[in-house]
Amino acid sequence: MIGIDIVAIARISKLRARYGESFAERFLNKDEINLAKTDSTLAGFYAVKEAVSKALGCGISSECSFFDIEIYKTEKNAPKIKLSDKLKQNFKVSQADVSISHDGGFAIAAVILR
Template sequence: MIFGIGTDVCDIRRIRRSVERHGERFAERILGPQEMAVWRARSARWPERGLRYLATRFSAKESFSKAIGLGMVSPMAWSLCEIVNQPSGQPAIVLHGALKEWFEARRLHAHITVTDETDYAATFVVVEHLTTPP
């Protein structure tokens, strides 16, 4: 059964301005440890690709927070939600700490898709309530 749906469109130019204004501090506020490592590696090699990565993660976390119905209110926190790529390249949500506990206590499971094109990143999240174990 569907618990919630969230979507977000992010202007990559806005993310670029935030990084120019705040530097790495902006990324540190948004990204978890695994994401931060990927962002640094991509930014070092292809700065534009690093910005796109950061924008998709920002957008994905916005979508996820909408799908679970919390917005950016505890236990939802930027760093407790990471969007990682599985070996196939498919994105997946990995939760930590209080957010993971909250999510698991409700027997929820999330599906996510991310995309970017020129100036925009877009994401879509469906959270379902599991009636049987995954």
């Protein structure tokens, strides 16, 4: 299953300016917030979570919440994702790969679930 999402970094900047630091708490856990120091990283993380939900074919919903998807980084700073047991079982996913890129005021994420 493949999912892709693109987010305008300016959109994230506006939401963060409007809601403050609590904005990130709507879709990231504390560890993810600590990793996301810039608006471009926040946009990339948002895109990852949307891309996962698209790959699953359900969108962000009761079947797949933002908090069922955790983003972390390797020692070499490569992004990785961990899915909740609920997602792994309900959608029969055993492996998840992700790529995030930022350019031209946009963040894009591509996710492959197997």
